[in-house]
Amino acid sequence: MGKTGHFLLLFFIIWPGITTETSGQQSALTNQFMSRPLILNPAFAGTRNSVAIDVYSRQQWIGIEDAPSFYSASIHFPVNESMSSIGGGAWSEQTGxxxxxxxxxxxxxxxxxxxxxxxxxxxxxxxxxxxxxxQKLQLIDYNDPEFETSIDNEFRPSWGAGFMFYTPGIFMGVSLPHRPVGDLSWSSEAAANFESAREIDLSGGININISKEATITLGAIHRMVQNDIPTTDLGLMISLGNGIRAGVNYRPDYAAAALFGMKITREIDFLYSYEFPTNPDQPIVKKGAHELTVSFNFTRWIKYNRNRIFLKKKVEKEELNSIRYF
Structure with missing residues (x-):
């Protein structure tokens, strides 16, 4: 299948998800969206030109019993001698x-x-x-029918799709990180009534080289969630040539965050962020949230592919010399 065929195939897969009213589980909020985690967009797969591994944790409202916690791990890499990439991962989220x-x-x-x-x-x-x-909830009325039926170990298939356009100076993308396949005949009645929200993420940003050793990245992500309030994150990150990163993130009317990261070795780095509330009308979140990502980038198994890197000079077609020059 050629380039046009790949584009048309994925376009007609993602377009119905944008225009229809099916449901999807909302993805987790993160202040580290500018590092392009795979959980936000499958189009990020392979874009680091390495065997890329990310282990991520978000601990929210530390000190509050049954507060939200989120863990994820992912791996992705380009397929050698091709323009394809594969990846995968898992996440676990628990709240009460x-x-x-x-x-x-x-x-x-x-x-x-x-x-x-x-x-x-x-x-x-x-x-x-x-x-x-x-059954874990402490109820006032234990005879309330709304709390009689639990959902135990239910499974359902899901899908997602996304685009990402990028150059050395800009990046922008759109994704449907997750959409369940509904109307499963084998699901329980309680699971069938479990509704989740449709979500579309729009993200983008610019990279500004202020010197040979320093780059400023300005980024944003806007989450549009069905029947819920949309959220927007605005971020700024400064990256130095020695691998140190520092930045801030702002979620209007909700929270702000400070970020810091650095390289541990040539192949391993980490990024930490602390989020604190900015809305005094939400006292429960005054405990803030901690996020930590440990990333690995192994290049020894990836064959050099000139077609995957930015080219500084225009490629010139080789001309066949006259036979007299052989």
Whole structure:
């Protein structure tokens, strides 16, 4: 299948998800969206040109019993001698009596738009597992019928898709990180009534080189969630040549965060962020949230592929010399 075929195939897969009213589980909020975690967009697969591994944790409202916690791990890498990439991962989210787990596998295809621009197209398939144990709740009325039936170990398939366009100076993308396949005849009645929100993420940013050793990145992500209030994150990150990163993130009317990261070795680095509330009308979140990502980038197994890197000079076609020069 050629470049046009890959583009059309993934376009007609993602477009119905944008225009229809099916449901999807909302993805977790993160202040580290500018590091392009795979959980936000399957089109990120392979864009680091390495065997890329990320282990992520978000601990929210430290000190409050049954506060939200989120863990994820992912791996992705380009397929040697091709423009395809594969990846996958898992996450686990728990809030009080509710536990939600997800396993996903990604495929992405990279299209060269010009010598300094790429378009990555991503497709995701996965499976969800969720458990909602209402028996853990302390009820005022134990005869309330709304709290009689728990959801125990339910599974359902899911899918996602996304685009990402990037150059050395800009990046922007759109994704449907996760959409369940509904109307499952084998699901319980309680699971069938479990509704989740449709979500579309729009992200983008610019990279500004202020010197040979320093780059400023300005980024934003806007989450549009069905029947819920949309959220927007605005971020700024300064990256130095020695691997140190520092930045801030702001979620209007909700929270702000400070970020710091650095390289531990040539192949390993970490990024930490602390989020604190900015809205005095939400006292429960005054404890803040901690996020930590440990990333690995192994290049020893990846063959050099000139078609995947930015080209500084225009490629010239080789001309056949006259036979007299042989």
């Amino acid at each position: 009596p509710f536990m939600y787990n997800r396993l996903f596998f990604d495929y992405a295809y990279l299209l060269r738009v010009s010598r300094r621009a790429f378009l990555s197209l991503g497709l995701r398939i996965g499976a969800d597992h969720f458990n909602f144990n209402l």
